[in-house]
Amino acid sequence: MKILAFDIGGTEIKFCLCDESFNLTEKKSIPTNAHEGGKRIIERVIEIIKTFDSIDRIGISTAGQVDSSKGEIIYATDSIPGYTGTKIKEAIEAETGIPTAVENDVNSAAIGEAIFGAAKGFSSFICLTYGTGIGGAIYLDGELFTGNSFSSGEFGHMVTHAGGKSCTCGGNGCYEAYASASALVSTVNETLGVSMNGREIFDNFKNPEIRRIIDEWIDEIVIGLKSLVYIFNPSLIVAGGGIMNEIYITNEINARLQKELMASFRKVKVVKALMGNDANKLGAAYLASKL
């Protein structure tokens, strides 16, 4: 089976071929040009599909909330204008005749990790991605749990500080306003009057002020995970996002989380995601293979 897998994000559309053993080849990317709107994005995806021969399935991982049964975007922020309501599956299948699976990017990544990566062999786990915000996915008994309107696992918007900092969702005190990678970067830059990115912050890890801010930020991560462990009682939490490649962070999260939890919950382990940028495409390709 030959699958063409796409990962549609706010800045890049990545795509690649995937064979029946889920080897990814011919990895490419083009700019999303999000300002041109959702309709144009799907037209360009269809143009790409038409440059390939004998494709059996299309798998699409995309930003936004996705009704995966219909393959359409229920809601997307203005990072891709006019994307809300886009009927991706219908448009691609009408133009190409190739069966197409569409899933939200964090859910796709969770499936990628479940089948091929850090959660291989686990039937239940939760997944969080720490970046600009905090995305999440819930995988229960071998399947994604997507909720009433395909939007479960929005862990970034659970409230960890009542009445706290304002958030992009319109609320206050959300987990991602304190524990995302962006929250760390802005706290360091505002506190120290510098302009560093995440990489530079960890290059200056020995600076005592920076170290203190990193340690307080890890406490913020642990506060949220503690609640999630009490809700889901998982054996595994997969933490994604480039910042989780810092071994200090995952070691500290595990050590501090163990201290916070009641004894019967302490079997949980936090591990970093393993599939990196390929997780979304692998998850989407896997879903497509099951059509």
Ligand SMILES: [Zn+2]
């Ligand atoms: Zn929020």
